[in-house]
Structure formats: C-alpha cells, structure tokens
C-alpha cells in the first residue's frame with residue numbers, strides 16, 4: 001500500500017519559559033543554531049514522523065515543519081503572521097507555574113482565529129519537576145476538557161511523552 | 176530748533192499752560208505714587224507667580240524654549256556635552272522602568288530607517304551596475320550572436336544566457352502563508368541538500384514575514400531581496416506562492432523578469448492545486464520542471480567558459 005507523504009506546518013505556542021525550545025530540541029535533531037530566533041522570534045525545524053494510519057486505513061507519513069514561536073502572550077501582528085497557514089498547534093504550559101496553564105485558553109483562541117480548524121494538543125511540560133497527581137496537572141486536564149483537546153504531561157528533560165505529543169497531533173491532522 | 180512753518184509749529188507745541196509748581200508736584204507726588212502703586216502691584220503679582228509653581232512654569236516655558244534654541248544654535252556641541260549626562264540618566268531610568276514600551280515604540284521607527292537606508296544604497300549600487308552592464312551588453316551582442324550561430328546554438332537562448340552575469344544556484348517555490356516548500360531545484364543534485372530545502376523554505380518565510388511586518392508602511396521596505404555575504408536571494412511574490420532565487424554575482428532586472436515569467440507559467444498551469452495546497456506535493460507532479468529549466472538556462476554562461484578553454 002502507498003504511503004502518502006504530507007508536509008505540515010506545526011506551531012509551538014506557550015508563555016515564555018515553558019520549554020518550547022527545549023521540546024523542539026528533544027524532538028528533532030537540530031543542527032541549526034538559535035541565534036537568529038532571538039532576533040526574529042521564530043525558528044523552523046523539521047521532523048519526519050513514522051508513518052501513521054488514519055481511520056480510513058490510509059498510511060500517512062508526515063514531514064512536520066515545526067515553528068517555535070516566541071511572544072505569543074503579547075499577540076503582536078508579528079506573531080499573528082507566524083501562525084498563518086498552520087495545520088496544527090502544540091500548546092504548552094509549565095507544570096511548575098499554574099499561570100502558564102491558565103494562559104492557554106486565550107492562546108488557543110488566538111490560534112483558532114488565525115488558523116481555524118487546525119487541531120490542538122496540550123502539553124504540561126516539566127513533568128519531571130511536578131509530583132504525580134499535582135494540582136497543576138488537574139488544572140491542565142480541566143483546560144484541555146474545555147478546549148476539547150487531548151493533553152499529555154511531558155518533560156523535555158527526561159523525554160517522556162515528547163514524541164507522543166507530535167504523534168497525537170499527526171493523528172488528528174490525518175483525519 | 177525753530178521751525179519756519181507756523182502750522183507745524185502749532186502742531187508740535189500745543190497751547191498749554193505751564194505751571195512749574197504743579198508740574199513738580201505731579202512729578203514728585205502723583206506720578207511717583209502711581210508708579211509705586213503700579214510697581215507694588217506688579218511685585219505682588221510676580222511674587223504670586225514665583226510662589227505658584229504652575230504659574231511660574233507657564234511664565235518661563237516660552238522663554239526657556241527660546242533660550243535653549245538659541246543656545247543650541249550658538250554652541251551645539253557644548254549644549255550636547257552638558258545635556259548628555261542628564262538626558263542619558265533620564266533615558267536610562269525610563270528604559271529601565273518601561274523597557275518593553277520603549278523597545279516597542281522605537282522598533283518600527285528604527286526598522287523603517289534601516290529599510291530606507293538599505294533601499295537607497297541598493298538603488299545606487301544597482302543603478303551603477305546596470306549602467307555598466309548595458310554598455311558591455313550592447314557592445315558584444317552582435318559578436319556573440321555570430322559566435323553562437325557558428326557553434327550551432329539557438330542565438331536567442333545564447334543571448335539570454337549571456338545576459339546573466341550571475342550564477343543561479345537554487346530556486347524555491349514556497350507556499351505563501353505556511354512557508355511549506357512546494358518545489359525546489361538546485362544547480363548541484365545532492366540528496367541532503369534537497370531535504371534541507373524544506374527548512375530553508377520555512378526560515379525564509381519567517382524572515383520575510385518578519386521584515387515585512389517590521390517595515391510595514393514604507394514602500395521601500397517591501398522585501399524582494401535578502402543579501403548574504405556570498406549570495407543574494409531574490410524574491411517574486413505571487414498570489415498563493417512566492418519564488419525565491421538564490422544566486423551569486425550581480426543580477427539586474429532580467430532576473431526579476433525571468434522569475435516573474437516563470438511564476439506566471441507555474442500559476443497558469445497549477446493555480447487550482449496551489450489555491451488548495453495543503454502540503455500534498457504529489458498533486459503537483461511536473462511542477463519542478465520549469466524550476467529546473469531556469470537553473471539550466473542561466474548555467475549556459477558556464478558552458479561557454481568550458482567550451483572556450
């Protein structure tokens with residue numbers, strides 16, 4: 001059976017310091033330096049997923065162009081531009097700082113306005129620092145429920161669920 | 176002095192009774208008292224103004240402005256030297272208190288200035304180069320046509336190739352919004368380079384968007400060229416896509432024309448697929464053909480060198 005090759009634009013969004021850049025680094029082997037990102041506030045990396053099967057039994061291999069975007073909390077025209085044409089969003093909160101999870105609904109609204117129909121996956125990052133069953137994880141679950149989006153607890157440090165976030169997003173886009 | 180004209184005499188010295196004592200009295204008493212009273216009133220008003228800060232400022236404001244202006248005009252450097260530390264400290268404090276605000280406020284201004292300066296400099300350089308090119312081009316055109324005919328190469332194609340004093344290295348066709356790479360052609364045919372092209376397409380789009388948003392409002396700021404130390408990227412923007420050509424050397428307007436024509440050809444053939452492009456490049460079979468062609472055409476100048484040596 002033929003595998004369909006699809007290129008997709010994925011945007012990583014979340015308040016400063018939640019671990020977006022660290023997650024990208026963990027997810028892709030990355031030979032580009034970050035120098036110009038601090039200048040223009042965005043960096044593009046690439047990662048090919050393993051082929052996924054959707055509900056119509058189609059095999060799809062995604063080539064994700066992952067945009068690590070700074071400053072979404074300010075909703076500037078620049079950030080607006082960076083979200084154009086996105087096919088999926090990974091919204092990231094920091095499990096050690098509840099306010100970064102509280103910021104996610106507003107960010108998702110912003111994202112959905114610019115790229116309506118693009119699926120969302122939520123990630124509670126720095127799970128290595130949050131005890132099991134932590135309060136912030138419960139808050140994240142509630143926010144995810146409200147946004148009708150799946151969520152995972154990740155760690156860019158030990159690598160847990162990082163790959164899965166992108167796979168989840170791939171599966172949603174594949175439908 | 177006595178006047179000879181009696182009428183004038185009348186005008187100058189109207190008939191008035193002169194009473195020296197009354198005059199003295201009025202000088203000594205009335206006028207002085209009145210003057211004193213006026214002075215007292217003025218002094219009181221002045222005192223009031225001095226003690227009332229807002230009033231004082233209102234009084235001094237127009238004067239200070241004038242004095243500063245004059246002083247700056249007279250001795251600009253001296254003024255700058257004495258003001259700089261004060262201003263510097265004030266600005267530093269202001270920036271510290273509202274760093275983001277200051278940056279936000281300065282950002283578009285600085286951006287516009289830079290864009291304009293760059294555009295101006297580029298225009299001058301390009302005008303210079305064009306003048307030189309046109310001279311050499313006309314001079315050798317006929318000779319080259321003859322040579323091409325003898326070599327059995329289509330003269331039109333030969334002339335076209337000779338008109339490119341640059342090396343086109345890569346051409347990218349990129350989706351406008353998403354920055355996804357739709358097609359790519361490169362002068363060298365290595366595999367890893369092709370994979371890298373997807374990231375370059377995305378990064379190029381990010382940079383393009385950044386520049387265009389930053390320089391919004393100034394026409395000179397429209398991004399159609401990015402310069403790097405050893406190569407230049409020329410951009411032609413279309414409705415759904417943009418073409419980015421990476422070259423070394425110096426390209427005049429001919430390259431823009433070539434890119435525009437190429438873009439139109441692609442658009443005519445694929446516009447339906449491009450409008451609904453969603454990352455599926457298999458629906459765009461054959462789109463890389465015209466990109467390869469433009470690379471091939473502009474390589475002719477090299478073939479000539481090889482043939483001659």
Ligand SMILES: Nc1nc2c(ncn2[C@@H]2O[C@H](COP(=O)(O)OP(=O)(O)O)[C@@H](O)[C@H]2O)c(=O)[nH]1
Pocket residue numbers: 014015016017018019020021022023125126127128129154155156157158
């Ligand atoms: N312990 C821990 N630290 C993390 C994790 N992810 C990121 N960090 C740290 O959090 C800080 C901010 O991360 P960064 O990726 O720059 O955040 P960004 O602003 O969202 O890109 C850095 O010091 C990272 O080392 C994680 O999963 N666990």
Ligand SMILES: [Mg+2]
Pocket residue numbers: 020021022068070
């Ligand atoms: Mg970052």
